[in-house]
Amino acid sequence: MMHKNILIIGGTRFFGKQLVRRLLEQGHQVSIATRGQAADEFGNAVQRLRVDRRDASAMQAMFTHASYDLVYDQMCYSPLDAAISRSVFAGKVGRYLMSSTIETYRHLIAAIQRPLREDDLDLRQVRLDWGYPWHDPALAEASYAAGKMQAEAVLLQDQLLPVATLRIAHVLAAQDDFTGRLASYVRRVQQGLPLQHLPAAGRSSFLNVEAVVDAMLWAGQADFLGPVNLACSGEMSAPQLHERIARLLGQPGLLQPASHGTAASSPFDYAHDYVIDTSLARTLGHDFPALDSWLDPLILSLQAHMQGSDMGVPHA
Numbered sequence: 001m002m003h004k005n006i007l008i009i010g011g012t013r014f015f016g017k018q019l020v021r022r023l024l025e026q027g028h029q030v031s032i033a034t035r036g037q038a039a040d041e042f043g044n045a046v047q048r049l050r051v052d053r054r055d056a057s058a059m060q061a062m063f064t065h066a067s068y069d070l071v072y073d074q075m076c077y078s079p080l081d082a083a084i085s086r087s088v089f090a091g092k093v094g095r096y097l098m099s100s101t102i103e104t105y106r107h108l109i110a111a112i113q114r115p116l117r118e119d120d121l122d123l124r125q126v127r128l129d130w131g132y133p134w135h136d137p138a139l140a141e142a143s144y145a146a147g148k149m150q151a152e153a154v155l156l157q158d159q160l161l162p163v164a165t166l167r168i169a170h171v172l173a174a175q176d177d178f179t180g181r182l183a184s185y186v187r188r189v190q191q192g193l194p195l196q197h198l199p200a201a202g203r204s205s206f207l208n209v210e211a212v213v214d215a216m217l218w219a220g221q222a223d224f225l226g227p228v229n230l231a232c233s234g235e236m237s238a239p240q241l242h243e244r245i246a247r248l249l250g251q252p253g254l255l256q257p258a259s260h261g262t263a264a265s266s267p268f269d270y271a272h273d274y275v276i277d278t279s280l281a282r283t284l285g286h287d288f289p290a291l292d293s294w295l296d297p298l299i300l301s302l303q304a305h306m307q308g309s310d311m312g313v314p315h316a
Contacts, residue, residue: 003026003027003028003029004028004029004068004069004070004094004220005028005029005031005067005068005069005070006023006028006029006030006031006068006069006070006071006072006220007030007031007032007033007049007066007068007070007071007072007093008020008023008030008031008032008033008071008072008074009032009033009034009053009071009072009073009074009075009076009085010032010033010034010072010073010074010075011032011034011040011072011074012032012034012038012039012040013038013176013178014171014173014176014177014178014209015171015173015176015209015212015213015216016074017040017041017176018209018210018212018213019072019074019213019216019217020032020040020042020046021042022213022217023217023220024042024045024046026217029047030042030045030046030047031046031047031048031049031068032046032047032048032049033049033050033051033053033062034048034049034050034051035050035051035052036048036050049062053075053076053081053084053085054080054081054084054135056084056087056088059084059088060087060088063088063089063092066092067092067093068089068092068093068094069093069094069095070093070094070095070096070097070220071089071093071095071096071097072097072099072216072220073085073096073097073098073099074099076098076099076148076151076155077134077140077144077147077148077151078134078135078143078147078150078151079128079129079130079134079147079150079151079153079154080130080134080135081134081151082098082150082151082152082153082154082155083154085098085155085161086154086155086158086160086161089161090160090161093161093162094162095162095163095164095220095223095225096155096161096162096163096164097163097164097165097166097216097219097220098151098152098155098163098164098165098166099166099168099216100148100151100152100165100166100167100168100227101144101145101148101167101168102167102168102169102170102204102205102229102231102274102276103144103145103148104121104145104148104149104152104167105120105121105167105274105276106145106274107145108120108121109202109270109271109272109273109274110271110272113272113273114277115275115276115277116229116274116275116276116277117229117276117277117279117280118167118226118227118228118229118280121149121227123149123152123153123156123157123227124153124157126149126150126152126153128150128153128154129146129150134147152165152227156226156227162225163225163226164219164222164224164225164226164227164228165226165227165228166215166216166219166227166228166230167227167228167229167230167276168207168212168215168230168231169204169205169206169207169229169230169231169232169276170204170205170206170207170267170268171206171207171208171209171212172206172207172208172295172298173208173209173298174298174301174302174305175301175302175305176209179267181267181268182298182299182302183302183306184266184267185241185242185245185266185267186245186249186299186302186303186306187306188242188266189242189245189246189249189251189253190249190251190303190306192251192252192254193254194254194255194256195238195239195242195253195254195255195256195266196256196257196258196266197237197238197239197242197255197256197257197258197266197269198257198258198269198270198271199257199258200270200271200272201237201238201239201240201257201269202237202269202270202271202272202273202274203235203236203237203240203270203273203274203275204235204236204237204268204270204273204274204275205231205232205235205274205275205276206231206232206234206235206236206291206295207230207231207232207288208232208289208294208295208298210294211230211232211288211289211294212230215230215281215286215288218285218286219286222284222285222286224284228280228281228284229276229277229278229280229281230278230281230288231275231276231278231288232288232289232290232291232294233278233288233289233290233291234290234291234292235273235275235291236268236291236295237268237269237270238266238267238268238269238270239253239255241268242255242266243255244295244296244299245299248296248299248300248303249303
């Protein structure tokens with residue numbers, strides 16, 4: 001394996017930490033660009049670049065004379081972020097990998113009732129909204145899907161950068177998951193609460209952290225450009241996840257279908273199947289593990305962690 005000079009924008013939380021660790025194990029030269037607000041465990045093994053990736057002037061100053069074989073952008077959430085990357089890194093990188101998301105397809109799930117393919121989303125038709133307050137923290141969750149989609153469009157429409165966008169399925173994790181989504185299911189089962197869910201109980205696609213990082217490492221060694229879907233084989237609905245946790249914990253899996261029109265009360269609960277097709281990634285040479293090969297051990301690991309940290313105990 002050829003050792004590379006690699007920049008990671010982000011890399012100090014969730015699967016970004018695992019990516020840094022694996023790249024160092026492979027012998028690559030790794031730099032991480034962050035605002036310097038989160039501690040990391042990498043010591044002198046990485047070069048730290050303190051910069052706000054949303055500050056165009058600071059980014060230009062930091063990377064004026066830099067060049068990289070590979071950039072992993074973990075922090076590109078809007079067309080504004082993408083425009084900065086396009087301006088700063090054009091002509092300076094071998095390949096640019098943006099972490100994107102299954103959520104870019106969210107607006108298509110009712111219209112396309114089959115596994116969603118990369119070409120179902122025509123980035124040429126995406127209207128870029130430069131005036132939207134993308135950096136307003138209060139709008140971060142509401143604008144997440146549109147922001148990622150528009151970021152992809154900025155990076156891929158004019159091809160100034162050699163970009164691949166990795167559309168990552170819903171990630172299930174234990175201790176490091178700042179979203180707390182899987183933990184919310186475990187807590188509900190522990191407390192004997194029923195899961196309210198939409199009548200259709202649509203299935204969705206998932207990955208664990210190890211599978212995400214394996215796919216990102218593969219993508220870093222490959223040479224494809226454009227979007228590619230990343231997901232483990234096997235799909236699951238919110239009620240199926242709830243019942244699986246209940247079975248593992250020896251608890252009743254109480255379900256409560258909601259009436260039509262009632263908003264979902266739990267993560268991963270959809271009115272239609274929300275599954276992505278990974279045929280392209282497999283054609284390009286990457287195989288994904290089966291959901292069943294890792295989900296039960298992950299749930300049990302999370303349960304043990306929650307018991308040890310009192311996460312499962314409700315607080316007043």
